[in-house]
Amino acid sequence: MKTTFNLKVFIPSFIFMVIIGILGMIVPKKMKATLDIAQAFTFNHFSWFYILAVSLFLAFLIALVCSRLGDIRLGADDEDPEYPFFSWLAMLFAAGMGVGLMYFGVAEPLMHYASPITEDNIDKNAMLYTFFHWGIHPWAIYGIMALALAFFGYRYRLPLSLRSTFYPLFKEKINGTVGNVIDGFGLLATVFGIVTTLGFSAIQLNSGLHSLGIVDEVGFYPQMLIIIVVTSVAILSAISGVGKGVRRLSELNLLLALSLLLFILFYGPTVKLLGSFVENVGYYLSHVTEMSFKTFSYDTEHQAWFTGWTVLYWTWWASWAPFVGLFIARISRGRTIREFVIGVLIAPTVFSLLWFTIFGNSGLWVNEVNNGALSAFTSTPEILLFKFLGHFPFYQVSSIVALIILSMFFITSADSGIIVLNNIASGGSSRPSPRWQSILWGILLITMAIALLRTDGLGAVQAVTLIVALPFMVIMVGMCVSLIRGLRSDARYFDKKLNAASVFWSGDRWKQHLNQILHQTQASDMDNFFKKTVRPAFESLRQELVNKHQLQVIINEFTEPEMAMELVIEKGQWRNFLYGVKVQSSKVHDALADEDALPKLDKTEVHEPFTYFGDGRIGYDVQYMNKEELIADILKQYQRYLNLMHTEELALMMQAPIDGEISN
Known part of the structure; x- marks a missing residue:
């Protein structure tokens, strides 16, 4: 029936x-x-x-x-x-x-x-x-x-x-x-x-x-x-x-x-x-x-x-x-x-x-x-x-x-x-x-x-x-x-934004970008990324800012508790500009590791380079940027910083703490 x-x-x-x-x-x-x-x-x-x-x-x-x-x-x-x-x-x-x-x-x-x-x-x-x-x-x-x-x-x-x-x-x-x-x-x-x-x-x-x-x-x-x-x-x-x-x-x-x-x-x-x-x-x-x-x-x-x-x-x-x-x-x-x-x-x-x-x-x-x-x-x-x-x-x-x-x-x-x-x-x-x-x-x-x-x-x-x-x-x-x-x-799904690096993408290097997004990044990849991208980008920008514009710029490097590097532009009575990159690790969902229709994952963790800033804003993943793109991203953040400094009603936020810059 x-x-x-x-x-x-x-x-x-x-x-x-x-x-x-x-x-x-x-x-x-x-x-x-x-x-x-x-x-x-x-x-x-x-x-x-x-x-x-x-x-x-x-x-x-x-x-x-x-x-x-x-x-x-x-x-x-x-x-x-x-x-x-x-x-x-x-x-x-x-x-x-x-x-x-x-x-x-x-x-x-x-x-x-x-x-x-x-x-x-x-x-x-x-x-x-x-x-x-x-x-x-x-x-x-x-x-x-x-x-x-x-x-x-x-x-x-x-x-x-x-x-x-x-x-x-x-x-x-x-x-x-x-x-x-x-x-x-x-x-x-x-x-x-x-x-x-x-x-x-x-x-x-x-x-x-x-x-x-x-x-x-x-x-x-x-x-x-x-x-x-x-x-x-x-x-x-x-x-x-x-x-x-x-x-x-x-x-x-x-x-x-x-x-x-x-x-x-x-x-x-x-x-x-x-x-x-x-x-x-x-x-x-x-x-x-x-x-x-x-x-x-x-x-x-x-x-x-x-x-x-x-x-x-x-x-x-x-x-x-x-x-x-x-x-x-x-x-x-x-x-x-x-x-x-x-x-x-x-x-x-x-x-x-x-x-x-x-x-x-x-x-x-x-x-x-x-x-x-x-x-x-x-x-x-x-x-x-x-x-x-x-x-x-x-x-x-x-x-x-x-x-x-x-x-x-x-x-x-x-x-x-x-x-x-x-x-x-x-x-x-x-x-x-x-x-x-x-x-x-x-x-x-x-x-x-x-x-x-x-x-x-x-x-x-x-x-x-x-x-x-x-x-x-x-x-x-x-x-x-x-x-x-x-x-x-x-809410998390629909709030998820495109990777910040994707704004620089064009069709010229699409195969390279495809290989990157299908690759499960590990600690060794982060060592290579810092060596070939982050450090050269920071050094090149520092030389330009110091030699041509007479700014005080320092680069900080850390290995504990995680690998990190900071570019700091000192501003005296104003809060220093800080652009940092640090490695974050996260667990891979079990269902992804077992799913044949998705890229095969053989590790339980992935390691990704995320930005952080001196004002405490939430950072983003920069692993798909090359040296020039990372420099461009730093300049975008620095341009935002300068605009805020020139806005009178935001002076309180931009002034340095009494006891000096708060370290990250």
Whole structure:
């Protein structure tokens, strides 16, 4: 059967998922007990790691923005962005948060409001914790993944796959077992992240349909039916080639979501909401650093809240990282890293914070003016959005719009998820996947969602996500190490300038120059270079400067710690002009010595003559210069020195130190 799957990735992952699905169906109670034990172990031993890792991701991205590595472009140096800036920002809004915004927009602030975690400034702290969970940190996780995929895909021209992001660490080994393990954990994390989203969507759709009287009950069987119907639509979308139509529907869905947002803003306490947004953002910014590293080690009373909210969120975002990261990477070609990071971190975060202010603060306001009418439903958060809409005019219309938005987010999440799963399981292959693969993934998602809902509702789904996300979070930390190595290598590569001697080259001596650049220079070559080039050049120039121009010139020679020679023109109260040449040795990379397609290297070191100057500037290699060319290079440096001496504002740099010239 025709397939694009890498079977060494697909088969082990598929077997694991099938086992989880079967156990959830056949022995749900034992499955629940096992998941509870595994979840408790993960909470007790690794909560600190999740918090530290996500905070490091954010710090890493901010450091890139502030460094010169932020100038690197995700593509060729002269490549323009594929999408206009504002179109790119608009697409970022739609990534990664759709179902969650609908499910938690009203529910989460009210749930924190009713929790002991917000004992003081209840409303304000309820919004603070919501902002923390939906603010910049999720986008830091997505940003790391997207940046690594885009950088190695567009800069190194590797496939857009998880294994490609580890190329600097493992080189060609990414095509073997190491790459298979990375892709395998990424596949599992993505499956359970999508299944979590399907679970939230099905439960909330069931509640919305029930509140409108369309279905009779809220429970497992209607939720199972919703998952089957909606995911089947997603499968048909994935295999029918109507992706453009789905994108148009997604854009329409985003407009509907914005319309619902504006409806709540204008029919709710508008001035209060706008003021709350400003204060919420300020309060969030003033507390975000402390909260980023808070593990409740000194507040054990609230550790259950911490693990049940923050840690679970961080694992959910990590499980969605390949999904959202691949989408962001595909739309970000041509942007600089600085522009990419600022856009990914800031634009979607602002939108999320605005959404939660309008829905969350409105929910708190409705609850307050109606004597706790919404607090009574915090144990069933899936119904809160529809109970909330019931306190606004046009309830039937707004509820139907909310159901349409949820359904479309559901379909597009499943549709896009199937595409991403095909990509990961195929190692980033550019070949089109056969239809049966998309059908298989759809059936698997349906089975996993139903099995885990049967086991323990969303609790089981979240537990498996938490457990699978742990090794994947470790992989993401390694991805940061690989990314920084790749970025530094890129910067050094493109900063490397032509050899200074090449400016003197012409076609007259091209064969001699070719022999020189293919020769592995050793210590004996340096003895010969100093004897035939450096010393004669220095002596000839010294004679001319002393005999004809009456300058004081000395030549210094050294053999320790390395061979070196200096030409010094003394200038009295001014800093002396110094032009030196010294031998530098460097190791030959092992890969070069073993590469048959490159000039054969039989030594582990090469020795090269580099210049140095009295003002401490970085020198350059002069091994390809002859005597006359070296004299010309000295004169260029001396002409620069004289120009600087005649510039009044540079006098401080040109004056000699009080204790005389500093020796090299």
